[in-house]
Amino acid sequence: MIGVLVPLIYDLYFSAILAGVAEAAYDHDLRLLLSPTQHDHAREASVLERLTRDVTDGALIVLPEESSPELARVMSDAHPIVIVDPLLPLDDRVPSVAVDHRAGADDAMRHLLELGHRRIGAVTGPPGWVATEARRTGYRAALARAGIAFDPVLEVASDFERAAGASAAAMLLSLPEPPTAIFAFNDAIAVGTMRAAHERGVRVPEDLSVIGYDDIAYATMVGPMLTTVRQPLGDLGRTAVNLLLRLLERPSSQPRQIELSTRLVVRDTTAPPRRT
Amino acid sequence: MIGVLVPLIYDLYFSAILAGVAEAAYDHDLRLLLSPTQHDHAREASVLERLTRDVTDGALIVLPEESSPELARVMSDAHPIVIVDPLLPLDDRVPSVAVDHRAGADDAMRHLLELGHRRIGAVTGPPGWVATEARRTGYRAALARAGIAFDPVLEVASDFERAAGASAAAMLLSLPEPPTAIFAFNDAIAVGTMRAAHERGVRVPEDLSVIGYDDIAYATMVGPMLTTVRQPLGDLGRTAVNLLLRLLERPSSQPRQIELSTRLVVRDTTAPPRRT
Numbered sequence: 001m002i003g004v005l006v007p008l009i010y011d012l013y014f015s016a017i018l019a020g021v022a023e024a025a026y027d028h029d030l031r032l033l034l035s036p037t038q039h040d041h042a043r044e045a046s047v048l049e050r051l052t053r054d055v056t057d058g059a060l061i062v063l064p065e066e067s068s069p070e071l072a073r074v075m076s077d078a079h080p081i082v083i084v085d086p087l088l089p090l091d092d093r094v095p096s097v098a099v100d101h102r103a104g105a106d107d108a109m110r111h112l113l114e115l116g117h118r119r120i121g122a123v124t125g126p127p128g129w130v131a132t133e134a135r136r137t138g139y140r141a142a143l144a145r146a147g148i149a150f151d152p153v154l155e156v157a158s159d160f161e162r163a164a165g166a167s168a169a170a171m172l173l174s175l176p177e178p179p180t181a182i183f184a185f186n187d188a189i190a191v192g193t194m195r196a197a198h199e200r201g202v203r204v205p206e207d208l209s210v211i212g213y214d215d216i217a218y219a220t221m222v223g224p225m226l227t228t229v230r231q232p233l234g235d236l237g238r239t240a241v242n243l244l245l246r247l248l249e250r251p252s253s254q255p256r257q258i259e260l261s262t263r264l265v266v267r268d269t270t271a272p273p274r275r276t
Numbered sequence: 277m278i279g280v281l282v283p284l285i286y287d288l289y290f291s292a293i294l295a296g297v298a299e300a301a302y303d304h305d306l307r308l309l310l311s312p313t314q315h316d317h318a319r320e321a322s323v324l325e326r327l328t329r330d331v332t333d334g335a336l337i338v339l340p341e342e343s344s345p346e347l348a349r350v351m352s353d354a355h356p357i358v359i360v361d362p363l364l365p366l367d368d369r370v371p372s373v374a375v376d377h378r379a380g381a382d383d384a385m386r387h388l389l390e391l392g393h394r395r396i397g398a399v400t401g402p403p404g405w406v407a408t409e410a411r412r413t414g415y416r417a418a419l420a421r422a423g424i425a426f427d428p429v430l431e432v433a434s435d436f437e438r439a440a441g442a443s444a445a446a447m448l449l450s451l452p453e454p455p456t457a458i459f460a461f462n463d464a465i466a467v468g469t470m471r472a473a474h475e476r477g478v479r480v481p482e483d484l485s486v487i488g489y490d491d492i493a494y495a496t497m498v499g500p501m502l503t504t505v506r507q508p509l510g511d512l513g514r515t516a517v518n519l520l521l522r523l524l525e526r527p528s529s530q531p532r533q534i535e536l537s538t539r540l541v542v543r544d545t546t547a548p549p550r551r552t
Contacts (some may be wrong), residue, residue, distance in 0.1 A: 032310045036295065160500040223474055
């Protein structure tokens with residue numbers, strides 16, 4: 001039996017990871033003990049505490065909130081764990097499965113640059129998170145490689161939610177010289193960006209290209225359908241289960257840190273910039 | 277420890293129910309054993325088999341596929357179970373939690389009728405399912421009460437998925453005398469209906485009112501935001517846990533069948549019909 005700590009269940013991002021975990025668990029005849037933490041530090045600590053005195057053989061911890069004392073204790077305990085999609089940079093003694101977000105950001109930017117965009121805005125996630133910082137590094141490196149000076153007014157922080165994404169995009173669209181493309185650091189921000197554009201009469205993709213990140217189900221709900229960077233969320237869950245099984249079979253093996261690749265999915269929200 | 281059988285995890289409908297289950301489990305310090313069945317009959321049977329020889333004290337079975345022999349056996353066993361959101365009509369000896377879909381359909385129809393619609397189409401779910409039949413009964417009864425003859429060409433079956441919903445809506449929109457409003461039997465169908473309308477240059481809500489059913493997250497992703505009938509999915513999960521706890525505490529108590537109410541949520545996709 002393995003424990004699974006996950007921030008939220010009613011959420012397409014986490015439920016995609018959880019579905020991968022459940023698939024692999026079914027294949028290996030493992031039982032899954034599920035504990036959502038509701039993005040709450042105190043609750044995460046209490047669930048971690050329960051977990052280690054519990055009957056699980058090991059645990060997957062998805063997007064742990066912070067390097068809390070409880071998490072540090074669990075990590076140093078003999079209890080086998082695998083961190084999935086770490087929020088903060090990890091000690092390399094902890095086994096983990098993550099996504100190569102820098103390469104994913106590279107793909108997004110290459111697509112926009114190849115379409116001819118030069119003024120590209122970014123609506124990022126929360127500063128400090130691995131997912132934000134790696135994508136930001138990819139964004140800025142791609143600009144530098146293309147010989148485009150980084151313009152700080154074009155990079156606005158958000159919180160990976162639609163509403164904040166819409167506000168951040170509204171700021172970019174009201175600049176004296178607005179961007180012709182926006183790299184939204186996740187699909188929720190991209191949907192917020194499209195809404196902000198729609199409210200201002202800015203057409204997507206004719207006046208503004210929008211690219212997201214995740215490729216979760218609502219990427220294809222909106223019209224036009226979202227160009228985005230697909231994260232292998234199901235594979236993230238499946239790989240985590242396999243890593244944990246390996247750890248249970250050979251407890252003395254070296255902890256592995258696996259990074260999975262993303263894939264660009266071009267749909268209808270990106271196009272060459274308008275000639276002005 | 278309680279087992280939870282659920283068809284899918286990567287799905288906003290089921291993850292909303294599961295989130296309610298997880299909330300209640302956390303409050304009662306219960307551990308959750310999760311088993312997705314992937315809408316697969318053989319898998320559901322095997323999971324049911326595992327479940328009953330397993331260490332769980334009882335189980336919640338969400339939307340069981342059919343009255344399979346395994347399900348019948350589990351139902352007649354001493355193993356305490358609660359059926360959540362039954363797909364088919366249940367024997368009244370089985371404890372269950374469901375939603376009053378007929379009343380929900382009544383609310384949807386009352387809203388459209390009050391706006392002045394008389395030619396109202398319906399895109400239903402799969403025939404035979406409780407959720408379809410109860411809503412269909414509500415749809416037809418509301419027409420009858422309003423003195424509107426039921427027109428069979430205005431009622432088209434679908435499968436609760438977006439693509440089939442779009443095809444069914446396209447049929448309605450290409451009728452010589454198309455409806456001025458469509459009651460989509462879930463939100464996925466409503467999103468498909470809006471896409472079909474968009475592709476034909478039919479504006480929502482100016483030319484066509486659309487009402488959904490569920491109120492899951494993507495109801496507010498699309499623009500315009502969807503008017504819909506909200507199902508209390510989290511409450512469905514929470515109530516199921518409480519019912520199971522009651523059963524565990526008093527095994528000889530009468531099985532209860534609880535029905536929860538829906539709520540109409542008026543947003544931007546419904547309006548009075550155009551005067552022609």
